């Protein structure tokens with residue numbers, strides 16, 4: 557029997573973020589996910605400045621490259637440069 561304050565289901569960004577906040581509140585947390593990690597995840601791996609500013613912790617150690625231009629495509633035909 558495991559005695560924890562909170563069980564979080566889902567170890568994506570939402571589940572891990574709320575777990576981080578709960579740990580900061582000195583709650584004990586267990587995270588359950590239906591997949592073994594590292595799991596397959598459809599994601600470009602990009603974080604916008606808005607997202608980085610919203611994080612309560614540093615992700616510097618896993619940043620591979622800083623990008624300053626972004627081209628978004630739709631159907632491989634229309635592209636928007638930012």
Ligand SMILES: Cc1cc2nc3c(=O)[nH]c(=O)nc-3n(C[C@H](O)[C@H](O)[C@H](O)COP(=O)(O)OP(=O)(O)OC[C@H]3O[C@@H](n4cnc5c(N)ncnc54)[C@H](O)[C@@H]3O)c2cc1C
Pocket residue numbers: 565566567568569570571588589590591595598599600601602603604607
């Ligand atoms: C193709 C693609 C590219 C993307 N690229 C980017 C990007 O570059 N940058 C970016 O910021 N965002 C990107 N996103 C969006 C990003 O993936 C989502 O915003 C983010 O994953 C949402 O996080 P989440 O924790 O809400 O959900 P998820 O990441 O989906 O996590 C949910 C977790 O819950 C688990 N789960 C679900 N049901 C159960 C269950 N019944 N029991 C146990 N576990 C369960 C799942 O296995 C999963 O691990 C992309 C999305 C897609 C589809």
